[in-house]
Amino acid sequence: MDKKEKKYVIAIVIVVAVVLGVIWYFRVGYLLKKPEMPEANIEIQTKMVDRGTINLRNAEYTEGHIKVGYEVNGFSLKEYNVSCKLYNDGNLISSSGSTDGGLIELDEQHYYFVGFENIDQVNLPDSINLTVEITGIPNESGQKPLTALFNVDLDKEM
Template sequence: MDKKENKSIISIIILVVVVLGAIWYFKVGYLLRKPEMPEANIEIQTQMVDGGTINLRNVDYTEGQIKVGYEVKGFSLKEYNISCKLYNGGNLISTSGSTGGGLIELDEKHYYLIGDENINQINLPESVNLTVEIAVIPNDFRQKPITASFNVSLDKEVQ
């Protein structure tokens, strides 16, 4: 083999290594990164409850939806269910009572949950006094649910 063929072979090997490294990063390495909690958009409200902590971190109020983001530490989702209800001035405005918006597992017994409620059928004012009630419900029916309530005043965001 002459020098030109050697350079071509070395170039191909380097190209293959770079391409395989990029594929590994996007297929495997990217998945190994720890998920991150979104930045808070309100002043964080915290309640310590029965060996755990619940933090209300995010609230968005738009024309058709109210979305809340909250952090739960100290409770395993294998042992507890978590639900979220929304109230305006004491009147229930959520119908699902669930956290249907999403879940980010940050660590063992450490989660960020998103609760959202479509409010297209509800006529709410431009400003609401929202009460967010988060319930940590033990799978063991003999134990009582743990509840944390947070209050926040919101103005409707224009999209």
């Protein structure tokens, strides 16, 4: 093998290594990154429940939806199902008792939930007094539900 062929082989090996590294990162590497909780967009409200805490961290009100973000710390989702209800001035907005959103597992017994409620069918004013009721419903009988109520005034974002 002459010098020119050696340079081509080395260049090909380097390109293959870089390509494989990029493929590994996008297929596996990003999964290894620890998930992060989004920054709060409201003043954080904290409630102590049994052996843990529930924090309301985010709230958003737009023309078509209400979205809340809350942190649950200190109890396992194997022991409790978490439900979220939304009220405006005491009137129920969410009909199901649980909102479609997302879940980020931050650590063992530490989670961030996103509650999302479509309100296209609900006639709400431009400013609402939102009450967020978060309940940990125990999977075993004999345990009591864990409930935290939060109030936040929201103006509709355009």
